[in-house]
Every structure is written in C-alpha cells, then in structure tokens.
Amino acid sequence: MLFYEPLFLFLFGPAVYLIYLFFGEVRLRRAIILFAASVIFYAWSEPVFIFLVFASVALDLYAARMIVASSEQKSRKLWLALGVVANLAILVYYKYTGFLAINLDAILKALTLPGINIPQIALPIGVSFIVFEKITYLVDVYRGVTAPARGPLLYSLYVFFFPKLLAGPIIKYHDVARQFEAMPHADVDDFVIGFSRFMLGVVKKLLFADTLASGADLIFSRDVGSLGFTQAWAGVLFFTFQIYFDFSGYSDMAIGLARMFGFRLLENFNMPYVATSITDFWRRWHISLTSWIREYLYFPLGGNRRGEARTYLNLWICFFASGVWHGAAWTYIAWGAYNGVFLVLDRLFLVKSLQRLPDWCANIVTMIVVIVGWTFFRATSLNQAGALLALMANPWAQSGAEIVIPEEYVVVALIAAAICVAQRLSLYVKDFDWASAAQRYAMASNSALSVLFLAALAKGLADPFKPFIYFRF
Amino acid sequence: MDKRVEKDQADFGASSSASVPVVRAILKSLTFSRLPIFGCAGFIAFLFLANLWNFAVERDWPKLRIRSAWPLAGVAKPKPAPWTLDAFLSGETQKAVSANLGRMSPVFPISVRAKNQLVFSLFGGSAAPGVLIGRNGQLYEDIYINEFCAREGRFDPARLAAWSSALRDIQDMAQARGKSFVYLISPSKAARYAEDLPKSAPCAAHATAMPDKLAPYRAALDESHVRNVDGAALMTAEKSKQPIALFPRGGSHWNSVGGALAMRDVTRAQPASPIGVLDFTSAPAPGSRRHRPRPARSIESPVARRILSDGGDRQGRGKGRSCASAAPALRLAAAFCIRFWRRRRSRPVRRKSIIGSICGPRTTKSNSVITAARRATRRTASG
Secondary structure, eight states: OOTTSHHIIIIIHHHHHHHHHHHOOSHHHHHHHHHHHHHHHHHHHOTTHHHHHHHHHHHHHHHHHHHHHOOSHHHHHHHHHHHHHHHHHHHIIIIIHHHHHHHHHHHHHHTTOOOOOOOOOOOOTTHHHHHHHHHHHHHHHHHTSSOOOSSHHHHHHHHHOGGGTTTOOOOOHHHHHHHHHHOOOOOHHHHHHHHHHHHHHHIIIIIIIHHHHHHHHHHHTSOGGGOOHHHHHHHHHHHHHHHHHHHHHHHHHHHHHHHHTTOOOOOSOSOGGGOSSHHHHHHHSSHHHHHHHIIIIIHHHTTTSSOHHHHHHHHHHHHHHHHHHHOSSHHHHHHHHHHHHHHHHIIIIIHHHHHHSOHHHHHHHHHHHHHHHHHHHHOSSHHHHHHHHHHHTOTTOOOSSOOOOOHHHHHHHHHHHHHHHHHHHHTTSTTOOHHHHHHHTHHHHHHHHHHHHHHHHHHHHHSOOOOOSGGGO | OOOOOHHHHHHTTOOOOOOOOHHHHHHHHOOGGGHHHHHHHHHHHHHHHHHHHHHHHTTTOGGGOOOOSSOOTTOOOOOOOOOSHHHHHHTHHHHHHHHHHHHTSTTHHHHHHHHHHHHHHHHSOOOSTTEEEOGGGOEEEHHHHHHHHTOOSOOOHHHHHHHHHHHHHHHHHHHHTTOOOOEEEOOOHHHHTGGGOOTTSTTGGGGGGOOOSSHHHHHHHHHTTOOEEEHHHHHHHHHTTSSSOSSOTTOSSOOHHHHHHHHHHHHHHSTTSTTOOOOOEEEEOTTOOTTSSOOOEEEEOHHHHHHHSSTTOSOSOSOOOOBSOSHHHHHHHHHHHHHHHHHTTTOHHHHHHHIIIIISOOOHHHHHHHHHHHHHHHHHHTO
C-alpha cells in the first residue's frame, strides 16, 4: 500500500487518522491504534513476511535484554553479534541469494563444472530499511546510548511505524525512543504542517517523478546502439531529476505523515544538487543512510583513527556497502564503489581543489560526477552503463533512429532543473531560505500547493501505477 | 489535549504549549492562509466518506452510489477483486482493490478528462495510455503502430499453409451445417493511413513504403479456396473514391461506412447465401461537410429502410432515414441475420418472408409479403 494509492489516500489514511484523533486521548490507546494500523499496513503488502518480522522483533527484544543483563563484555558482544547476524541473515537471504547463485553458477560453468539453479526469492517490501533500523536498536543498547524498550509494544511500534516503514527515512532507535515513549498527541499545527509536507511529497512524486520516469524509461528501454549524444544525456538527466523528486517526495510524505501523528522525524534530504563536492553531496542526499553507515559501519571499522590509508579504505568500504545495500546487481555495486573512490579523492585533494573554484563551478563539477554515477545506478547492466557513458562523452555520436521525446517530459524536466537552480541561487541571498519564504507568503504558497496537490491526485487517479524507486531496496 | 513533553519540545525546537481549550486552539490555528490546506483535507475526507457510503449501498441500493454525473464512455466496469487466500498471498487482491477503488471514485472521470485535456491543450500530445496523435489529428493505438512498423515482409510458409488449411476446414464445416462462411481481412488504421502516422512512430520516415504484409496471406487463402474479402485493399481502393474518411479521425477502427462497404463485398462473395447481396447507394446527408471525416450520410437501401422503419410495416415508402452514422443500421442488420440463422429450421415460411424483405432487392411485392406474413402470425397467435 503506497501513500499516493487511492486505497491509502481515500480509505486507510483518513480512517486511521480519524480513529487516532477521536479515540486516542490516552497514550496507550494511541500506541495501540498506531501499532495496529502499522501492522495492517504492512500485512496488506506482505502477509507472510510479517510473521518473520514479528519473530525477529521478539529475538531483538530478547537479545537486547540479554545484552543489558550480561555483566561480561564477551557475553554482551556475543548477544549483539547474534542479533545483528540474525537480522543480516534475513537481508542476505531475501535480497542476495539469487544474485550470489547467478554469479556462482556463471563461475562454475566457466570452470566447466555443473552449475546451480536456485529459484528466485521474492524481495519483501522495505526489508533493507527494517533490518537496518533493527540493528540500530541492538547496537544502541549495547553502546548504552539508549535503554532497552520499555515494552514489546514500543519496540514493535518503532519497527512497524508505517510512515517510514517502506522506504525510510532510516530512523535510529535513540532518535525516536523518547518520542515513542512520550507518544505526544498531535495538535492542529502538527496536522497542518504534516499534511502540507505530505501534499508536497505527493506533488513531487506524481507530477514530477512519474513524468520524468517516463522520459528516462523511453531512453533506457532502447537499444543503446540507436541512441546518440543528445538522447543519452536526455535519458540520464531525466533519471537524475526523477530519482531526486521520487525519493525526496517519498521522504516528504513519510515525514509529513509522521508529523500528522505528532512525531518528528529527521530530514532525509537537504538540497543535494547544490553540493560542491561528493562529500557535501552525501551530507545532503539520503542523510539517514549516510548517518547510519557512519555510526554503524564506519566507526566500528575504525573510522579515521587507524591512519590515513585505513581511513580511505574504510570510506571506500562504507560506500561499497552502500552500493550493495541498494541492490543485488553489479550496477549498484559499481555505483557504490564509484562513489567510494570520489570520497577518497575528496580526502586526498579534490575538496581543496574544488574549494578554489567558485561555488557554482564546483557545483557543476560535482553534478557531473553525480550524473555519471546515476548512469550506473539506472542502467540495466554494466554494458549499457558503459555504452551510455561513451555516448555522453562523444558529442558527435548520432542516433540511428529519431526518438521523439514528448514535449511535456521536456517541460517537466526544465521545471525540475529550474527548481534545483533556484535552490542554488537561494544560497547567495542573505538570510533567505525557501521554507521561510513560503511561511511569509503563506496564503499564496498554500494555495499553489493545494492546486498542485489536486492536480497530482487527478494524475495519480488517471495514470497507471508507478512504484517508488527506493521501494525496491 | 495532552501536554507536550517539554524536554522533547526543547530538543526539537518547538515551544511548549500550555494546555489550552481544544476549541480555542483549533480556532487560533484556523488562519486564513491555512484554508487551502484544510480545503484539500476536506476534499480527501469527502472522498473517504463517499467510499464508505458507496460500500454501504453497493449491494442493496446501487443507484444511491455517489458517482460522477458524466462517466467515461466505453470503459468496462472493473472486475471485482478476488478475495481468495491465494490471490491475497500473490498480491492480486491488493492490486485489484486499489485499482478498483480508484476507478470507482466519483472523481475518476473528471481526473482522466482533465489530465488528457491539459496535456492535449498545452502540448498537443496524448496522455491516454496507448493512444498517439498523428498528423492531421489522427489518433492511433500504439499496438497497431508497433505491428505496422514491425512488418518486414517475411513470413513462414509452413505456418501460412497451416493457417489457410485451418480456415478451409472451418469453411467446409460451416457449409456442411448450411451456413455461409466468408473470411474478412480487416484493415489496420496504421497501415491504411500510414501518411498520418506520428513522428514518434519507428517507421514514420518510410511509412508509405512499408512491405505489403498481406500478399502472401491473400495468396494462401486463394490457394485453399477460402472465400475471402480483403478489407484492407478495399479500404485503400475506396479511400480516394469516398467523400469521407473510412476510419474516423478519433477512432481506431473503420467507421460504419467502411464497415458497410466491407459487408457489401462479403455478401457479394457469397451471393447464393440466404442473405443475398447487400447493395446500396449512398450520399452525404444534407448539411454534412463533404471532406471532413465525420460520416453523416444516409444509406438508401431496402435493408436499411426495413431496419429503420417501424417494425417493417411501412410499404417501402418513405426515404431511408438519414442518420449520423449507419452503425445502428448495421447492428440491426446483424441482429436480423442472426435471428434468421436461428429460426432457419423452425420457421421456413417466416424465414422466406424475412429473406425477401430484409435481404432481397427492393420490391413492393416483398414488402407486402412481410406485412402479410406478420398479420398472419399475429392472427395465429391471437388464436
């Protein structure tokens, strides 16, 4: 069940909210209502996998209790390892078994040995996000950052909380533990701010991302041999804007929905396309994932405390792992490794070099690096990615057949580009930010948002369904 | 309303609110600038209540459903969602429920219209899935364009022979049962109006020089002695002769004029059939514009007159009614023919009169035969 589907928008969402408002005076009742709604929300999409998640939640609670109860460090580490491995095992089984089997099969056949054939395992929705969040709980308890959950209801609500369940943001347990314990009741301000944010997310997803997706699909579905320089760049640019509006739109919906229930989740995007280096980009893009990787992978690997060479290796490993987390395919792995290389280069000399340039110039250079990365991310194979990059680097490459891109795709892409440019321009105006401007001219901005929201709803009703990109991870 | 936890508010930068009466708090929050937000929320709430109402009245009082006053034409009602365990586990139920809920929404028709109109008005394009706008405002379905552009002129002789042989068997079987069989090759708009294909069509540049796909099929049919009518060639031949287009600009299939021409050739292919030969003359209806693809013509034929007149009681007098399209006439013609086939064995006398009146040439005598036969039938029925 996605947030912009008719079932959620016109049935589930309003029903849950009304029940929450009218029957949720007592804190416990609010928790129960939200938990029940979250379970129904997830069970609707994953009626079988949800039982495994329940079992895993029970194991986490037990492991956390044992970590706290154990006096020996060795024993505590063992319980932590058990919990983390059990969670990662779920992720590896569902997400990577097929990929590992295919590659092992290819290697065995190359060695003229009998291959293996494992049936495809369906990937449960949101498994990557759920597993990472559950790991944060165990590690936070181990580190003493937070106490174990006061009860199974609270921890289960943290795991299943439906606004962030399917595609994040990845919420660390210690960031929301106090909110879940307090279970504040939403007021009118929460509703207005939350719903406005939700509306913005719907507009970004349905009006921008879905249209840009059609443009990207038009190019990426073609045989690369029939594409030219312009078409290759067009396809990749469509995707560059598509992924931003798609994912940030989803995050807006998640954060907005959580706010409607009185919860404040951390931001997941901060104008990533104004970044002046790859390091800066990753501080602005999918902030929750970067933060998770830093706290739960980079620091345990040693961070920057074991010398320069080890620091660079740790950085590269973290982004390699990020690529692996995104998907079981060589393109994602290549994308992660590529980003890791640039993180290391930033540390070595690139950031200093870019700082000598004007901001807008550094921004353009960074965007080119990011766009090349997105080519790997979107391509269906490394061959396609390589061929597209070759076309993008050859201005004289002509297309074999004329590809007519509908005007509306181009217009939406131009508007998306204008929005990103406006974000950059806003940095040059002292004491200006778009959120404050929207508040100052609230009537105009709310009216425009409402009109766009209704247009987005109409488009969502009329168009065939298009899932979120990060839905698949 | 519960008090906010002050520490949480301080952490997240929000000011703590003292407990205020709920109503005062709500009214304080209802600033003018927030009205659009509340308006959208109210719209969502309305649709939510409309859904609940529709669920409640669906089974017993379906006419009380809240629905659009201008529903979309020609849209099939969605299949009910399958509520079985297997379907639920496979995700089929969930997809169907969400899709059905959207389609049954009272704002679905206006959403589709608004989206399509906006894209067309602003960009001149088509937002309807699978529909493309070609030159001169011609609409095409992409499946037909893809099929046309994929034509390479190659064919599999063995498969072709098996196909024509199967058709021959069907023809023989039909004849053995006293039926007539004529195979009609129906035309593709993409092929017949290739000059208007949109620029985005893969073969737009050489659309008028595509290989002839049908020649080997026609040859196979002739070789197997299958009676056939080449609707595609007929449309091509008649395209320049007819004052109006044979495919409507806004449609995917040939219009009633094209259909009538094909029906004429079908009946000519089997003149000995009980239906006889459908022959007609035609002229654009008064007030219709000649060279616009909006068929407004009358078909003066004994067949059409019988169908359109009151129960066939008129004595063949009166002009064939001009109608905006001959589609109702053809549908009625088809209905009469089907009735004839079904009654063939049981009422030979009546069949004869029906043949004479509907499918035979225009004669006063046959009209009298109809009227007399009907009077006789009524007298018999009344005892």
